[in-house]
Amino acid sequence: MRRRPGRRPRPGRPQLGRLLRFAVVGGVNTLTFYGCYLALHPWLPYFAAYTIAFVLSMVGSFFLNTYFTYRTRPSWPKFLLFPLTQVTNYVVQSAGLVVLVNWCGLGTRVAPLAAAVLAIPFTYLVSTRILLPRRPRTRGTDAPPDGEGDGRTGDEAQPVRFAGPV
Numbered sequence: 001m002r003r004r005p006g007r008r009p010r011p012g013r014p015q016l017g018r019l020l021r022f023a024v025v026g027g028v029n030t031l032t033f034y035g036c037y038l039a040l041h042p043w044l045p046y047f048a049a050y051t052i053a054f055v056l057s058m059v060g061s062f063f064l065n066t067y068f069t070y071r072t073r074p075s076w077p078k079f080l081l082f083p084l085t086q087v088t089n090y091v092v093q094s095a096g097l098v099v100l101v102n103w104c105g106l107g108t109r110v111a112p113l114a115a116a117v118l119a120i121p122f123t124y125l126v127s128t129r130i131l132l133p134r135r136p137r138t139r140g141t142d143a144p145p146d147g148e149g150d151g152r153t154g155d156e157a158q159p160v161r162f163a164g165p166v
Helices: 013-040 046-069 076-085 087-103 111-118 120-131
Strands: none
Touching (some): 013 046, 013 111, 013 120, 046 076, 046 087, 046 120, 076 120, 087 111, 087 120, 111 120
């Protein structure tokens, strides 16, 4: 069965299972984050409590995602990359937190949960990219058709076929 160009395959069972495991880990991580945040909130300003809780839960998230979600082994390179790529997640959540508290008037006890929900799609994409080993693209699966995406145009984009001696 051939795929039409530009169409992505539907998520199969492995991708769906991984997405469900990611959701479970995300729920556990959110509860961990929120528990840490509530424990720190009485003694620290809300944003400082938020930041510390975020860092603590991110370390837990790394280990839960490597072992449970992606079923891979943690490594130092992954561990060092995981928080660095979570900067996008942190920015989305932080901006959401400030907007929800200062502009929308949402309480500082509930706003972090709403901000975390807004960041879920970013977190999944970044985590998948870092924690799953890249597989080489093979001809006939995800490789683009001849000449597409390789910088060639016109006649040079056509495959060269050798017909034998002339």
